Amino acid sequence: MYDPTRLAALVAVAEAGSITRAAARLGYTAPALSQQLAKLEREAGTALLVRHRHGTRLTAAGELLAARARRVLDELDRARYELASLTGLSGGRLRVGTFMTAGAHVLPPVLSAFRRAHPDVELGVVEFEPPAGVEAVARGEVDLALTHVYRPGPVAQPPAGVRLETLLTEELVLVTAPGHALSAGAGRLPLTELAGQPLISSAPANSHRREVEAELARAGASVAVRCETPGYVLVCALVSAGLGVAVVPEMMAAVAVAPLGVRRLGPPELGRTISVAYRTGERAPAADTLRALLRGGFARRGAVRTGAG
Known part of the structure; x- marks a missing residue:
């Protein structure tokens, strides 16, 4: 079975016309994205890409797989949307706090995936310098927030009713x-x-x-x-x-x-440890869904960085 992340990478290259531009769109480095595409080619058992002076084009096999990949990714997005309707994610507002690094390099593709699956949820993004985002979650100003701590350095306990989940x-x-x-x-x-x-x-x-x-x-x-x-x-x-x-x-x-x-x-x-802060003890399907997407986004970031996966 093909990895949806690698299928999305192939589609991005087909649309961008180069690995470098596709990597920038997905928030990866070009070498890391090349590794994922090489693994997809091994899974497919044939060459999918041809590199040339002006970028990258798909082979006939690559075009065929990219066309099927678009259908697969569209079906996955549709499934997410239909599941969201069942769990109450057909409207409302989600407010997200972030710090600069994550906001520029990890959060955009995650929010893009969330928006494709849940187009009726209004999104708001606020930048905080950690640990201010954690306090904003406690005060109810945002629904969840990305934050970080350094090693060595003090590790403060979150406010009552707020939990930190390590992402990376x-x-x-x-x-x-x-x-x-x-x-x-x-x-x-x-x-x-x-x-x-x-x-x-x-x-x-x-x-x-x-x-x-x-x-x-x-x-x-x-x-x-x-x-x-x-x-x-x-x-x-x-x-x-x-x-x-x-x-x-x-x-x-x-x-x-x-x-x-x-x-x-x-x-x-x-x-440095990056975490997401969220409130406990309340039903928040939109925040829960975004937390799941963040886990996947940061896991892919870690896997791509190390060449694993």
């Missing part, structure tokens, strides 16, 4: 300008190797990063540029320009537009 645990990795000596080696880079390195820092403005950057300071890294916002897009752009090195979530290193060198760190290993 990822490492923090070193990013450098392309060709930098620290990104050239194999294996993990001990934090002590960062001694004397100019660091692009987002603390103390980004309070959740303070413990992480305290760990980097103990290793001897010295702040070269201090970003007063927690935007990793800007941090990665500054690193790519050669203004220093930085430690960022693996997800951000994978989707960065600017060219970077990347290397894993440790010991000790640094990390």
Whole structure:
């Protein structure tokens, strides 16, 4: 049986005309999407794609499978909609909180899948810098919210009536300008190797990063540029320009537009856990459905990042 995620990838390439554009549409990296398509070709037992100078086109077999895939995906969407009608998801409003990274790179395809299945539900999205989204869930301002914590760092208990469900645990990795000596080696880079390195820092403005950057300071890294916002897009752009090195979530290193060198760190290993906060003790079919889609979206993100699945 073909994996619907891989079928959706084939349809995206057929519509976008290139793996790079399809990957951007789906929120994947191009190499990761290529791996999924290669697995689909092995399942099909024949070539589905032909790469050329201007992009990618489907073979005759690819066109045939893409046509069937569209029907399969349409039927799955129809099934979701019909099930939603049975469970009361034929109207109403769903308010979602998110932080910048997830809002830009994971949430859009998940909301797109939700909208295809439940077009009558009004969607609202609000950006919060964690942990403010958790408090917004407790106050009833949003129905659920994506949030995160860093390792090392304090882990606060959620407010009464709010539960946190872990969606993804990822490492923090070193990013450098392309060709930098620290990104050239194999294996993990001990934090002590960062001694004397100019660091692009987002603390103390980004309070959740303070413990992480305290760990980097103990290793001897010295702040070269201090970003007063927690935007990793800007941090990665500054690193790519050669203004220093930085430690960022693996997800951000994978989707960065600017060219970077990347290397894993440790010991000790640094990390970030992404969770969804939601209220307990109330019937919320729309929020429950979106949580299920988020679980799938983050699971695919983790599988694509590691080449698994």
